Amino acid sequence: MDLTTRAGEWEVLLTAPADVGDFGLHQDADVAAAAFRRQFARAFAGTPVAEHGAAAEAQFRQARELLVGRPVLWSGFLMLMTPAAAGTPVEGVVDGEAGDSPEELARLRALAEVPAVFVIQLSVQVGRLAPHVPGAPMSQAASLARALRGRYGQDAGVHQVRYGTVDGVATVRTVEHEVAGTGAFAEDSPPVEHLLAEVSLLFPAEEALVTVTAAATHGAALQDAVLLAGSIAGGVRLRAAGGSGEEPAERDASSEVPVAVPVAVPVAPSPEAAAPTRLGALLPWGGWAPAGRTLLGRAPRGSADHVLTLDDESISRTHVALDVTDGAVAATDLGSTNGTVVRRRDGALERLVPGVRAELGEGDELNLGAFVIQVAGR
Secondary structure, three states: OEEEEEEOOEEEEEEOOOOOEOOOOOOOHHHHHHHHHHHHHHHHOOOHHHHHHHHHHHHHHHHHHOOOOOOOOEEEEEEEEOHHHHOOOOOOOOOOOOOOOHHHHHHHHHHHOOOOEEEEEEEEEEEEOOOOOOOOOOOHHHHHHHHHHHHHOOOOEEEEEEEOOEEEEEEEEEEEEOOOOOOOOOOOOOOEEEEEEEEEEEEHHHOEEEEEEEEEOOHHHHHHHHHHHHHHHOOOEEEEOOOOOOOOOOOOHHHHOOOOOOOOOOOOOOOOOOOOOOEEEEOOOOOEOOOEEEEEEOOOOOOOOEEEEOOOOOOOOOOEEEEEEOOEEEEEEOOOOOOOEEEOOOOOEEEOOOOOOEEEOOOOEEEEOOEEEEEEEO
């Protein structure tokens, strides 16, 4: 199913699975749920799966509620089932998926033997990508991969991929949503845990970042979520809205399977190398911080030349001020709750004193929650 959607200055073209369902975000929740029940009945009537309809609808409602109000460009869902729910013997179905690992084989068999139907939530978002700055110490994709590793921690799987000529970063992680008392959730509802497979695609010429997400609540669906996210990402194309109207260049057929590419690692200059005369602040997703004073935080306010919003609950609303003037970089903690830490080039950690300006040198890193801003020569 080919779709073309528009978001501001961009048009995104993507191919979704033929049997994808609609969450009906523009409808009342009960109307959307009724449409889901009809689709479920058409798909599974007269099969052993039919008895799992109520559980599947509960998953549908939960997945839909988590999308309401979010700036998604497109969303949909797929229904899958374990072999046990379909009445299929586990032997032979799981063997081909587990490779040679006995531990992985045992885990998959245990999941497959539980009768269950699960809903995979699919969504696509688009946002602005900071322009690449010539001479930056790493590529945009490498910068994004580094930022995501810092943000999501060691438990997340993050690696660079490429679909044809489009670079991207693939992430697999677990996230908990606090849902008690919201929408379709009761006041005592526990957090909803989602297994997320995400692919972020970089379109530097259009300064756009497209993120494809497949989310599942059942461990047996994680592999399917990873494959779905990669499959949809491999068909994404983007162009400027209102342009010439020409179709974007088609991808090479080999791009359907993501290919890992090496991560560019910045190399520190030798001690004998002359120090650069001008410094800049490299943002987590690539690109340099603008000249002047920039306020950073979850919802920064105050007198400054620029503001930069960082989506991290550990960061204060107006956390730190970053000054880039005449080739020098300095930072001032603005009384943040959790503080601001600088990792100096020699590895020493320094906590900024609130209200006191701290000069930053080449190789220093400013740590704000899960975000890292690196000072480098321009």
